[in-house]
Amino acid sequence: MTRCGNLPAEMNSFVGRTTELDEIAKLLTRTRLLTLRGPGGVGKTRLALRAARNVRDDYPDGVWVAELSAETEGGLLVHGVAGVFGLHTQAERCALESLIEYLADRRLLIVLDTCEHLVDSCAAMVVAVLTGAPDVQIIVTSRQELGLPLEVVMVVEPFPVPPPEAADLAEHDAPSLFLDRARAVAPGLRTDERAMMAVARLCRRLDGMPLAIELAASQMRGLSAIQLADQLDVHFKLLADGEGLLVRHHTLRTAAGWSHELCTPAERLLWARLSVFPAAFGAEAARGVCEDEFLPDVAGVLAALAAKSVVTRVGDRYRLLDTIRDYGRDWLAELGESDLMIRRHRDHYLSAARRMGAGWCGPGQLEWACWARGELPNIRAALDRCLTTGDHGGALELAGALWVLWCHLGLVREGRHYLDRALAAAPVTDRARSRPLWVAARLALIRGEMSLARGRAEEAVESARRHGDADAEAHALLALAESRLFTGDLDLEGARAYARRVAAGLDPTSPGTLFLPSFLAMAATFGGDFDEAVRILREARSRHDARGELSQRAMDDYVLSLALFGQGDIAAASAAARAALEAKWRLRDTVGGVLAIDQLARIAAAAEDGRRAAWLLGAAQRIRTTFGPPATEDDTLTALREAAGARAVCLIGETAYARAFDEGAASHFEGAVTYALRD
Structure with missing residues (x-):
């Protein structure tokens, strides 16, 4: 974008x-x-x-x-x-x-x-x-x-239709549209006088409705315009009143019904099933939701529906126009498959979310980020259906499985909306609560709500222990430890003790194993043991590189910058912060990005460039208030940011500081990133 x-x-x-x-x-x-x-x-x-x-x-x-x-x-x-x-x-x-x-x-x-x-x-x-x-x-x-x-x-009116006596149809939009679309499926289309009279008759019968005309034109493969118009006449007479007058407001629905009748049984079934998608979808999603023993070749049938203009192709994705979707949804209810398709739609996105979570700390992060953003309307629809139909377990599982989307791709506010609703609706004893609770704790950490984070994490630990979920307990313990660390209630030895407990509960392939070094290095940095922090993070780098991982490696680079800054190596700290920002920008992770910009402001202040520090602090504040919250409670990172601001004021004075801060605050996110990465 x-x-x-x-x-x-x-x-x-x-x-x-x-x-x-x-x-x-x-x-x-x-x-x-x-x-x-x-x-x-x-x-x-x-x-x-x-x-x-x-x-x-x-x-x-x-x-x-x-x-x-x-x-x-x-x-x-x-x-x-x-x-x-x-x-x-x-x-x-x-x-x-x-x-x-x-x-x-x-x-x-x-x-x-x-x-x-x-x-x-x-x-x-x-x-x-x-x-x-x-x-x-x-x-x-x-x-x-x-x-x-x-x-x-x-x-916006339908196209004017040519009167029966019209001699030149080229002057009329309705037949022009029909001919344009018909030639796409029937390159040898006849356009003699009789054929053009049939086209005009067809456009009049369809009241000049563009979508109805396009549906009709898509049927021209193997038919002449005269045959098509005759078929349409027969079909529309079913809706005529006693005087033979068409019920005009049913035109489009009748055209959709006629197209439906011209479809094969497999095409009709897929049309109905695809109506479960509220927005664009990919071929893989169509197969995952719609394919079964009654519909074994979704790819081929989908291509046929696209050729008939029932499905619209948008790049490498597909969608149903609203009227076509509504018609398909009615047939889905007639078939008695509405609940089945809603469950399959939910299960498809739940399965994909789980695969994203399991594969996040690997080489496919950018692809998963692209998938998640492209599928947001379908993800939202699945969550909303779970919540409105009383499928509390489904809502909990899906909201928790989407932790990457909420925590690493910037949708913190939306994640909290769904997690809070799902947790409030589900029984306290539901075993599916453990993961959503630790995810909710992590979102509270991101928002700077340390007390809430601690409460959610403690609840998650209790739930996970009750149900024997060691992985959820480990992630909850890590969130609990971080809430204590950021409020100064945990030293390095305490962090190490937590890390041992967390590691004991994690599968070696769990993403949580990659989060631990950053946590320990942050604890070492806050405790002033910068050498230890650097050692931890440089050891962790090989594991990130082996996995081809980007997001957590960038977070480690940010913490490394803090530690290098503490050692007094400003140039190396700057390089690490820039690397973190570049990676977070590629993922469009605004939360991680603003942390890196804050750190680059500290570095500028330390280098006695007060104006750059003020500009970056203003830009970071703009991003923070636009994409995420300011910290609501005192924490260590807030104190570091405030110290950089105070240093910049000492360097250039309050008036110049305010001017540069306001300039940064007026920047766009991409402009702030460009400026921050500039030498």
Whole structure:
């Protein structure tokens, strides 16, 4: 992701809508909130994205698209939108404030796509964003307008259809769309007068609805336009009233039903089963959730559905448009498989989360990070379904298994949301509580809530011992030890005692074994035994290198920088902190990244570069309040940061310090990283 935006590539040609595109461009010169309203399948999303593409040069900070159809909970809406910009808010402070702070000094366009199921939440967020970010504009697509005074609504109509007497169909968008899509599946398509009359008849029958036209065009393989129009006539007569008039508001659903009838039994079954995915999915996920003895070749059937425009391909992923998903969901219920598919969807992501946890401390970290961020809508849907259907055990297991996502990829606030809900709903005696409890303890550590971290860790230890879960007990003990270490309640000998207890409970292949050296080195550093800390970390480096691990090695580099700083080797401390920041930036781990920037500020202050120290402290504070919380209780790392600030003030004075701090605080995360890595 770059600051120029995240507009998706167009997967096929854009047809028509010249008048609408011109009108949108004009409206954007005089309104900050434009809603494209229309029924499902009318082409609101394609129109919004093409219009945004046409004007993107007007927005130096880019055009950004937030696809909201998979969002089911208004309370998490802002977090989803913030995630588009790489913001993963973690603090108690309102996530909306963090988003507004990020957008306040930017000139950009946001497309909020598919808002009708979250109208009230969207409206509240839009008002706040437009109020707090004066150079931001928003395009909304929705079946229902937001109802705001500042909103300009443009109704998106179906394509005008050619009248029976029309001589030149090239002037009409509806047949142009049909012909464009039909040629993709039938290159030798006939376009003589009789065929074109059939195309015009077909477009009239489909009321000019773009999605219905595309579905029809996808059936042209092996058929002529005349045959297709005749088939469609027969099918649509089933919905005619006593006078032979089509029930027009059923057009799209009827077209979907007709496409459904033209599918093979295997294609119909996969269509229904794929409706369990609320957002885009990969072929592997489709196989994992949908494949069984009744559907043994998901890959082949998926390709066939894509060829028929039932499934839309987006890069190497697939998705169902909302109307198509709704139709499939109805058939899934008719088949009696709704609960089965929800369980399989949950089990697929639970299994993947467990594999991610087991394989995290290895060479695949970047791939797992990419997978986790790409699958967030499906992960959220699985968690929400568990919580709303009373599947408390499933919610506990999945929320706990996702510890990498919550603790190492920046989604601390969201992790806490799901962990707290799952823990509150499940019985205290549930054996599945042990892992979620130690994960919750680690999130509290990250948030600087040391008392809460200690309480969660103690509860996790008790639960793990009760159920004989040695691995969970070891991780809980480590979190407990860290909560004591950061509040000055544990010395190096005490840390070593904890480490022995932790190591005794861990499998040698457990990720927790790689966390211990950093903990011990931190204890040595806080106790002033810098040589011991350096020795521990340099021994650990070979184990990280052997595994091809990146994240924990970066954390060790950060602690190594603290220890080298204590030894007085400023150059080596700087190199270690930069290495930590580079790795955390690659993983987009903002929590680890801000620690490294804090350390580089300390180093700058020690090198008597007060302005650089102030700038970095300001940037770190901006990142900390945007992506995560300030420490809520006194701890050792906070004291180190405050000492660097005091030193910088002594070097350059309060006025210059405030100016440089504010400059850093006005930077973007990527800008802060670039500056911090600069010599």
